[in-house]
Amino acid sequence: MIFPSSFRLAFAVLLLTGVSLCAEVSQLWGVAGEKWTPASRLPDFSFAGYRRGEEPYRIPAESISVTDFGAKGDGYTDDTAAFQRALQAGAGKVIHVPAGRFVLSDIFKIRTSNLVLRGAGAGQTVFTFTKNLETLEPRPVKNDGGTPTIDWSWGGGFLMIGDQVKHGKVTRVTAPAERGANRLTLEMPSFKAGDEVTLTVYDTPDKSLLKYLYHDQTGNLSGLNHWQCHQIFRVRAVNGNQITLDRGLRFEVRSEWRATLEPFRPTVTDVGIEGITFEFPAVPYAGHFKEVGWNPVAIHASAAHCWLKDLVIRNGDNGPFVEGAAFCTLENIRITADPQRRGKDGTCGHHGITLEGQDCLCTNFAIQTEFIHDITVQSAMGCVFASGRAVNLDMDHHRWASYENLFTDIDAGLGKRLFQSSGGGQRGLHTGAGETFWNIRSSSLVPWPKDFGPDLINIIGLPMSDPQTLDANGRWLENFSPGQLQPRDLHAAMLAKRLAIKN
Numbered sequence: 001m002i003f004p005s006s007f008r009l010a011f012a013v014l015l016l017t018g019v020s021l022c023a024e025v026s027q028l029w030g031v032a033g034e035k036w037t038p039a040s041r042l043p044d045f046s047f048a049g050y051r052r053g054e055e056p057y058r059i060p061a062e063s064i065s066v067t068d069f070g071a072k073g074d075g076y077t078d079d080t081a082a083f084q085r086a087l088q089a090g091a092g093k094v095i096h097v098p099a100g101r102f103v104l105s106d107i108f109k110i111r112t113s114n115l116v117l118r119g120a121g122a123g124q125t126v127f128t129f130t131k132n133l134e135t136l137e138p139r140p141v142k143n144d145g146g147t148p149t150i151d152w153s154w155g156g157g158f159l160m161i162g163d164q165v166k167h168g169k170v171t172r173v174t175a176p177a178e179r180g181a182n183r184l185t186l187e188m189p190s191f192k193a194g195d196e197v198t199l200t201v202y203d204t205p206d207k208s209l210l211k212y213l214y215h216d217q218t219g220n221l222s223g224l225n226h227w228q229c230h231q232i233f234r235v236r237a238v239n240g241n242q243i244t245l246d247r248g249l250r251f252e253v254r255s256e257w258r259a260t261l262e263p264f265r266p267t268v269t270d271v272g273i274e275g276i277t278f279e280f281p282a283v284p285y286a287g288h289f290k291e292v293g294w295n296p297v298a299i300h301a302s303a304a305h306c307w308l309k310d311l312v313i314r315n316g317d318n319g320p321f322v323e324g325a326a327f328c329t330l331e332n333i334r335i336t337a338d339p340q341r342r343g344k345d346g347t348c349g350h351h352g353i354t355l356e357g358q359d360c361l362c363t364n365f366a367i368q369t370e371f372i373h374d375i376t377v378q379s380a381m382g383c384v385f386a387s388g389r390a391v392n393l394d395m396d397h398h399r400w401a402s403y404e405n406l407f408t409d410i411d412a413g414l415g416k417r418l419f420q421s422s423g424g425g426q427r428g429l430h431t432g433a434g435e436t437f438w439n440i441r442s443s444s445l446v447p448w449p450k451d452f453g454p455d456l457i458n459i460i461g462l463p464m465s466d467p468q469t470l471d472a473n474g475r476w477l478e479n480f481s482p483g484q485l486q487p488r489d490l491h492a493a494m495l496a497k498r499l500a501i502k503n
Contacts, residue, residue, distance in 0.1 A: 023486030026438075026460050026478055027470065031486075033497045038248030039180030041476065042458055043404040043434045046494035047247060048384040049361030050307050050329040053495045057307055058270045060114055063094040066102075073100025078130070080106045090115045097276065099124040104158065105131050111163040113268050119275035122312040122334065126277045129158060133293025143289055144223065144424025152293030153350060155321055158278070162300025162325070163267040173199070173259035174241075180248040186241050186261060195235045196264040199249075201257035203227040209257055213403050213432040217454035223426030224401060229381070232264050232326055232358060250381065250404055250434075266304035266326070273297055277312040285343035288372055291317035291350050299325040301357070308333060315341045318351045319371075322360050324379075330362040337369040347372050351396075355383040355405075361491070363387050370394075373422060377402045377431075384491045385410065392416055395437075397430035397452070399423030404434035409489040415442025415463070419449035429453050437462050438490040441483065448477065461485035 025031050028042040036042060050057060064086065067073075071082035079102045086095050091112035099120040104127055110117075119125030132152075133139075139151035175185035184199070191197060203209035203226065210227050211218055233245040253259045280294035294317040299306050301324025308330045313319045319335045322328055330353065337348035352371040353362055356378045365388035367374045373396035375385050384406045385395075393412035398421065412418055418440070421430040431453035440462040448459070448466045455474040469477045487493035 024480045024484040025486055028458065028460070028476070028478075029487075029490070029493070033493065037180065038182070039178070041434070041456065041472070042436060043250065043382070043406070044247060044494065045382065045384050045404075045406045045436075045491045046498040047327075048359045048382060048406075048491060049363075050327060051305055052327060052359070053361075054499070057116075057272055057309075058114070059116060059272075060093050062092060063096055064089060065096040065098065067098065071097075071102060073098060073102045073125075075101035075103065075128075078103050078105055080104050083108060087115070087117075090117070094118055097125050101126045101128060104129050105136075107133065107136055108159050110159065110161045110271055111268060114270045116272040116274065117159075117276075118272070119277075121275045122277045122310050122332075125275060126279050127158075128279050129294070133158065133295060135292070144426070147289055149289035150291070150293065152295060152317070153289055153291040154318070154354075155295075155298060155323055156293065157295040157298040157318075157321060159273060159297045160300060161268060161271050161273075161298070161306055162303040165302045166265060166267055168263035168265055170200075170260040170262040173253055173261060175253075176255055177249055177253040179250065179252050182236075182245045182248050184243055184245065184253065184259075184261065186243065189238065189241055190261070191235050191238060191243060191263075193235055193237055197233055197235060197245075197261050198264045199231045199233065199253075199259060199261055201229050201251065201253060201259045204256050208254075210401060210428065212251065213401050214428060215433040215454040215456040217429065219429035219451070220426045221428050223424055224428055227401065229403075230358060231381070264304075264326075266302060268300075268303040269305045271299075271303065271306045272309065273307075273311065274309045276310075277314060278316065280313075280315040280317070282315050282338040282340050285317075285341055285348050287343055287345065288350065293317060296320060298323055299328055299357075301325055304328065307331070312336060314338070315348070317349050319349075319353045321351070321354045322357045322383075323354075324357045325360065326358040328357070328360045330360075330365070332364050333362065334366045335368060335371070335374075341369075346370060351376050353385075354378065355380050355385070358382055360384070361386065363491075365389075367391065367393065373398070375407075377405045378423065380405050384408065386489055386491045389413070393418060393442075394420050397421045397423075397435070399425075399427035399430055401428055401432050402430075402435070403432035404436075405431075406436045406438065406491060407440060408436075408438040408491055410440050412440050412442040415440075415444040415446060418442065418446050418462075419452050421452065431457065433457065436460070436490070439485045439488050448475070 367390035378398035
């Protein structure tokens with residue numbers, strides 16, 4: 001018997017994702033994505049992560065060791081100079097860091113591509129720091145409420161990946177396009193098949209783009225001005241002035257938004273940080289906006305296709321930050337703290353793991369203490385938190401027009417503060433449209449979050465106190481028996497479906 005190609009594709013996706021034929025499934029996805037389209041209210045999350053999930057990390061063949069440059073790792077000797085020399089020599093190489101305790105006293109800026117800093121494993125290779133970031137590089141600022149604080153309170157790290165952002169020649173988009181479409185018309189032929197490009201749309205004085213992102217449920221937008229949105233594509237085909245892209249548009253292209261296309265050319269790629277514990281002083285947490293910069297790693301906006309893997313952050317003011325980067329993966333990140341680190345309010349730090357960028361993935365994470373914000377998206381688009389666990393998870397949405405991000409296959413623990421979010425009150429509601437919560441387990445029932453975002457978000461398989469509501473143009477809340485929603489991980493299912501079609 002010969003089966004139709006659609007059946008063979010569905011069967012392949014079932015095998016790749018382990019979905020049972022008798023599973024409870026969403027009306028937005030179905031068993032193997034047969035109910036989904038690029039224009040669906042359920043966004044496409046399949047492109048999140050390193051190299052769009054299409055290949056393993058690119059590991060250089062050549063290697064060196066920090067010990068070649070004089071590092072001791074004895075817990076006493078300051079190894080800063082040895083690490084600086086190793087990083088300067090490390091482009092195109094794996095820099096091995098053996099087991100030991102390495103004392104460091106400066107900021108390390110990685111501005112070259114194809115470099116992997118690889119420890120012997122979290123718990124074996126330990127970095128300790130003798131000075132905080134504010135001591136090394138003072139950055140006094142005020143928060144949105146006017147309270148004096150420092151810039152390290154919500155960004156940066158001892159390891160900073162990225163260089164200056166560089167822009168290429170832009171080409172105007174000359175015709176409107178609907179969300180979900182994958183063709184654009186340009187003023188002149190400027191690209192060829194295989195090129196990577198960035199689409200940018202620009203807001204109008206009356207903030208029509210922001211209103212679109214929030215589905216006309218905006219909150220106070222007075223602090224968001226001159227807004228832009230970006231999406232990155234690979235050109236699939238060119239026909240005169242029309243190009244075909246490798247995926248659908250996340251947002252409409254309107255003439256008043258003055259859309260442009262330019263080459264996507266990150267200045268730093270393929271940098272990996274692996275197998276390291278970042279250990280900070282076990283002093284009581286001073287509290288919100290009183291952080292001094294005990295932060296491990298930040299990936300800046302000029303970087304793409306980078307990764308953080310097998311890291312432990314102990315007693316940090318913050319955990320890793322992705323600050324505007326694209327297609328980066330964070331995996332096996334563990335945030336923990338000693339008992340004496342707990343502050344007066346019971347929290348141990350500010351931001352646990354932050355994704356502020358495009359199409360980034362954090363998977364297999366563990367938040368083993370409570371931060372003010374455990375996991376955060378801010379100005380993020382197409383980012384994914386997947387397959388994680390926490391003591392009492394807080395899925396912080398920090399305003400600034402985050403749009404179409406996914407939280408999937410997560411054990412939220414107590415779940416008493418799932419939608420607790422922050423950010424300046426004049427930066428819009430906490431999230432824009434398309435935010436999706438899929439298979440979040442919690443020991444507490446949760447009400448629909450008030451003043452959190454527009455109705456056009458998706459809550460599917462999360463223990464809710466509200467009744468099921470399936471409004472195609474409003475609230476979408478699908479309730480399922482605990483643990484029965486399939487696929488468990490929507491990102492993995494979407495990726496498997498896309499790769500099955502590609503192959």
